[in-house]
Amino acid sequence: MELSLYERMRNKLIKTKDNFKEKIENVMYLGNFDDDFFEELEETLILTDLGAESAMKITEQLRKKIIETHAKTKEEVMGFLKDILTDMVSVEGKPQTTPMIMMVVGVNGVGKTTTIAKLASRYKKEGKKVMVAAGDTFRAAATEQLEEWSKRVGVEIIKSTKGADPSSVVFDAIGAAKARKTDILICDTAGRLHNKVNLMKELEKISRIVNREGDGFNIHNLMVLDATTGQNALNQAKVFHDCVEISGIVLTKLDGTSKGGIAISIIDEMQIPIEYVGIGEKQEDLIEFDPKKFVDLLFE
């Protein structure tokens, strides 16, 4: 099972990987690690959305390492670069003990609802009793979208009408989850831009309800991040984290050509792990994020 998932990730990431690998290899081709090399490397890293600052930081670290060790071969240098990146993305996650409440947050259009369907499907397959709460009462047909997914996946859904108070939906869902001895309750929330103070206050309120009513539950807040997002993602992560304490990130849409480099910067700066990676539109297109494998695959 694990191997096949690993294979799936491999296949799905081939596009991402090839780009990155090819570029890095091109950069290293000549084998002389001079200023031009470092500049090219910096550029390659920036093109992954890693950010200029992080790219410079990594390049500088690599430069020091090369000087220290008198490294000369492409293989050595590649190894160092891999180590640096693996180090950056290795962060311990929060244990997923049940019963658990997952609140899923993020800006508009990152794929929260689809991710919830994938999570529900995954936990159900693990034999867990899963329930979803349609906490996006704002966007047109958001509830219908989650409802359709809950039918396909075969999990229970707690919902209300459009325009209802999302906190009340979550409140009801927690009550239902307790009564039905649910293992994992996954709460959808409306997408919101992190600079909308009122909407963030609303989220804070939902979170308060979860913390108050979810006594005895392991509370795990996931932020969904679109891999195509640029540097703004760091702001997103910071503001959402200030608001509801994020314990994990789901990086979606990694099946495109985007490299999601900003995720590396986020993990490095905020020490919040990426838990899952979304690689498609089907329920099973969600895989666990393994830092070491992830970096390995980038360079394989």
Place this chain on the structure above:
Amino acid sequence: MIFEGLNEKFQNIFSQLKRKGKLNEKDIQAASREIKLALLEADVNFKVVKQFTKKISERAVGQEVLNSLTPGQQFIKIVNDELTSLLGGEIERMDFINGRPNVFMMVGLQGAGKTTTAGKVANLLRKEKKFKPLLVACDVYRPAAIKQLEILGEELNIDVYSEHDVKDPVGIAKRGLKKSEEGHYDLVIFDTAGRLQIDEALMEELVNIKKAILPTEILLTVDAMTGQESVNVANEFNRLLEITGVILTKLDGDTRGGAALSITYTTGKSIKYIGTGEKLTDIELFYPDRMASRILGMGDVLSFIDKAQSMMDEETSKKLEEKIRNQEFDLNDFLDQIKQIESMGSMNSLLEMIPGANKKALKNVDLSGADTKRTEAIILSMTKEERHKPGMINAGRRKRIAFGSGTKVADVNRLLKGFEQSKKMMKQMSNPNLAKKGRMKLPFM
């Protein structure tokens, strides 16, 4: 936040240039490097950044800058001009056809905001051009996407053509077009499913829809927060479909929106509209010069107003308005207002969004958090009665308040004077002839 990032950086660069009488090549080089980094941080594609900074340097090193009296200003102008022309120069408007329906096709990645934008565009053009719009739901993949468009149509009172349980978007498109002809609609907007530009099968499907409906506009919808990928996405959609324009969504966020630059630069297609909020009326024309100014820190009144507005919810402002009308606005409300403004971020950062508000002058205006604290202390040192009727605060009372709040009598005087002024100002603003739509904006603006 945008105003602490790119603008700050540019302003740092330019304030350095301003201080010097003349520019040398070295200055320009340093400034170019800063500009390069700032643009990268703004998610402008690396290749675009490289070419942009090269152009800037070439132009700046020449006489233009060196011989001008204020090199800093000249440099700002060059950067601004270049940015504006990269963003599309003059505003390019869509051509509309009378007689046969204007056929729009919305395309883009998943989650860019195509469905919502389709509704927004239909609503806007119905209002502006008096069109009779029809929305056609061709997204057969995402669960409830059709339902979403139907609900939007219902909310906007715009007709929607949809077929449930049909998995053939090309067929739906054809029948939708036919319906538009029969119903004499003069604007038809086709919403398509989000897809990755590398998904060959789904891109082929778009090409087929295009062939079937012969759209007058193919609008690529792009999330303003998109990173380096924006170039690849735009290029590929443009290569296969020959898009006619771009709609940039979610610009109400605090992203610096470098994608705008990358896309227009690489495709040569202009941005027609921008999405600026969750409401169905939140769509605006794109102004290249405004975007450039926003990037360059020359202020953006719109952002300022938006920010101020979003901070104050309808209900509070109504209550406030009533108080002002009835002249019941007292120091308690004044304190509330100050606190509300404070929660928007520092007053100075807000003021910097106003064009022409120059940084030096702002330094003398103390609107920092410390001042708010002092004001708060002074007001809290007053009795309830005093707060309600500031007129009763005589010299003796002023002394007591100053003592109680650890300030000087002069501070108390200044506060009371400021309060009276705002009250006067508010009275004018609450005049129904002056206040737009009867809704208060910000009493201290």
